[in-house]
Amino acid sequence: MIKVLIADDQTLMRDGLKTILDLEDDIEVIATAENGEIAFKRASELNPDVILMDIRMPIMNGVDSVKKIKSILPKVSVIMLTTFDDDEYIIEALSNGASGYLLKDMPAEKLIEAIRDSLKGQLFIPTNIAAKLISRLYEKETSKKTFKKDLDLSERELQVSSLLIEGYNNKQISSKLFISEGTVKNYISNIYSKIGISDRTKAALFLKANL
The missing domain is CATH 1.10.10.10 (Winged helix-like DNA-binding domain superfamily/Winged helix DNA-binding domain)
Structure with missing residues (x-):
């Protein structure tokens, strides 16, 4: 079973994603969280395989949560969820170890495919975002x-x-x-x-x- 943690500050989004994923025979939603701080706590306790992480959340946003989670669980796959193409937040999350990002209005089958593929090490990064990410990752290196x-x-x-x-x-x-x-x-x-x-x-x- 693929153990999934859902982190989103909107109850309807959390419940909706859980309902969709629970229909899959090989996926189990083991916990949900309404902010990045709770996501970090539950991830450290439950060691999920995949985390669906909203970028913008109160108390602790998804970017900061990814950084903390990857520091203790480097092998966990984190897929960022966003309602808009917010390059700066996305790039920051990716540079901190996220596997990629998906828009919240994606088809359910694409989300399920992304969860399975993330465990194979596949990245979900459009070319334009990848180019910006490379620039960010190597700002210090080029100096x-x-x-x-x-x-x-x-x-x-x-x-x-x-x-x-x-x-x-x-x-x-x-x-x-x-x-x-x-x-x-x-x-x-x-x-x-x-x-x-x-x-x-x-x-x-x-x-x-x-x-």
Whole structure:
């Protein structure tokens, strides 16, 4: 079962999402929260697999909640929910570890698909947001070193990078390229070294913007 926590300050939204998700055989809503502070508390107690997090909430907003939650539960997938295309809030949430965002008026089937896909490491970030996120993530890095456009990746490293961008895990990359998982890990380690990033999600975002 996929354990889901819903955080939204609107009762109708929380109850509506719970009703939709509870119809799925492989998804269980284990808790709801009306603000980011309660979301953090319940996440730390219940260790959900996926959190649906409203961006704007009282007491503690979704952005700050994501930051606190990811500091203690780095593997949890957090999908931000918003009623509008608020770039700055979205970028801030993504830079703090969110897996992506969805608009609240999305079809139910898209939400359910996103929950399942988030556990596979897939990102839900439109190209324009991804470009802004890359800029945000590397504001500090560019002050330390000159950005290198030529990544100097080998043909096999480019293949691995393409699958990394698509959200494939090491086992899936191994199967796709007919190489061992150990070899995949070595290629990914080399890629990390060449781009100067050791976080898988940030590496995928960087490669998506630069390949």
